[in-house]
Amino acid sequence: MRRFTHDTLGQRVILASGGAAAHLTAEVARLGGERVMVVADGPGADLAAQALGGQVALRWTEVLQHVPVELAERAREAASRGGVDVIVSVGGGSTTGLAKAVALTSGVPIVAVPTTYAGSEATDVWGLTEASTKTTGSDPAVLPVTVIYDAELTTSLPVALSVASGLNALAHCVDSLWAPRADPINLALALEGARALSEGLPQVVSAPADLEGREVCLYGAYLAAVAFASAGSGMHHKICHVLGGSFGLPHAETHAIVLPHVLAHNAPAVPELTRRLAEALGNPDASDPARAAVTALQALRRRLDAPEALRDHGLAEADIPEAAARCLAAVPDSNPVPLTRRSMTGLLRAAWAGDPPAPSPAHPSPTQRRD
Structure with a gap:
């Protein structure tokens, strides 16, 4: 770095x-x-x-x-x-x-x-x-x-779409941590973008007509996009591009749903990056930074009443095998955790069903390791 x-x-x-x-x-x-x-x-x-x-x-x-x-x-x-x-x-x-x-x-x-x-x-x-x-x-x-x-x-953007769009922006921040051209400047922009979005989005939900929260979100979304433009498309965006382009899923909602599953998959392999992300999202925990980052993201999603399942937005269960094959071919080789057909299928099935995000089998959580 x-x-x-x-x-x-x-x-x-x-x-x-x-x-x-x-x-x-x-x-x-x-x-x-x-x-x-x-x-x-x-x-x-x-x-x-x-x-x-x-x-x-x-x-x-x-x-x-x-x-x-x-x-x-x-x-x-x-x-x-x-x-x-x-x-x-x-x-x-x-x-x-x-x-x-x-x-x-x-x-x-x-x-x-x-x-x-x-x-x-x-x-x-x-x-x-x-x-x-x-x-x-x-x-x-x-x-x-x-x-x-x-x-x-x-202000005319419905709250639900504001949430999905804001989580799409947050996905730019998260993907910039491990995208092919990730660097310290991208990281600084992405972390500040994540902090701003986690501050602004709850304000948009609680007071939709108030401009302050929306200004913070625009600021955060801009930083997120600048980081993403330099870092390139990582695992998250490659998956969402396949789901949107090949299966017609809505852009913002798809990003909002897939994000925690990608974070959970990659986070254990990059503990220092996820420690800093967890801090930006307001949940520092040096003992298990991967869990802290995923927990913080999920807590934010609950506050925002974020979309949960791809099946609610047009993906059929029968499409999962084809989607997994297309996504597997698109994900960069530089991804922190290598993917297999089985792990990609499991990730997409969890996102389809709205199940809780789980770490990659190659990097189990401390609780799973004790079990």
């Missing part, structure tokens, strides 16, 4: 509750935008239209999770016909993802205005789904040049 190479992505970030419209106008002007493509559904499209007026050359409101290739191609063609010179995305990760798909082939800059805690706006990662397979990659062209965070825009 003392020798590493770290890439820092260049991006302008603005967090100012109530200021989205004014900052959007200023950023488009700074970029010299005259023909803007607005990618947004719902009230986001209206906000952009009011802020930019006659500069809006194209309003695109068809947005789907996991960005099907067919949708991306239609949006790209429309952008080309419209001669757009700036893309403005207002919405969640799917909205940002579609804007990235257009930028990937056109090179047109993106100004992102997130309304969830998905974090896609802070990464150079793109994803497209074709024939039930989700493909991801990284390219500087898809990194938004400016991100505008406005907590007021997240």
Whole structure:
């Protein structure tokens, strides 16, 4: 960990509750935008239209999770016909993802205005789904040049979706501990992101209209995404990309459900990292840091009434063997605990049923070792 190479992505970030419209106008002007493509559904499209007026050359409101290739191609063609010179995305990760798909082939800059805690706006990662397979990659062209965070825009997000989205952000933190390009800078960002999210999400649940908790969550989600962008996709995200792209599961809920199972699987093999994660989540326990981290995460999930089981969100029990095979092929070789077909199947079955997370058989807990 003392020798590493770290890439820092260049991006302008603005967090100012109530200021989205004014900052959007200023950023488009700074970029010299005259023909803007607005990618947004719902009230986001209206906000952009009011802020930019006659500069809006194209309003695109068809947005789907996991960005099907067919949708991306239609949006790209429309952008080309419209001669757009700036893309403005207002919405969640799917909205940002579609804007990235257009930028990937056109090179047109993106100004992102997130309304969830998905974090896609802070990464150079793109994803497209074709024939039930989700493909991801990284390219500087898809990194938004400016991100505008406005907590007021997240207040219309239902509490349940706020929770799932926030746990998706927390998954960026956890996966950054052991992702292929993990380094001390990623670790520092991820731990502070985890601390902020564990502070902010309970506030969102207890006082949904209050902006303070939502601002803390946006801050935490940004740090989480920056860590993830540098560290890369680890075991957790590879599993969730397979479940989303191949089986059509909802993005945020899938991340929220799978996260504790991946943490429990890997945590015993990286005690120093999980000790620091447990501290960030408010449960320091040097005697058994792996258990402390999993316990803290589960306590947070209970406070948030987080989603529990993949079977509640579209995964059929009969799909588990195929899902296990696809996930096993996708997980990086650098994962702290090697995976087998049996261990991956067990993890997915527990997540499907909503069973408590269990450590990898290769790294039993102290209680299991005594038994």
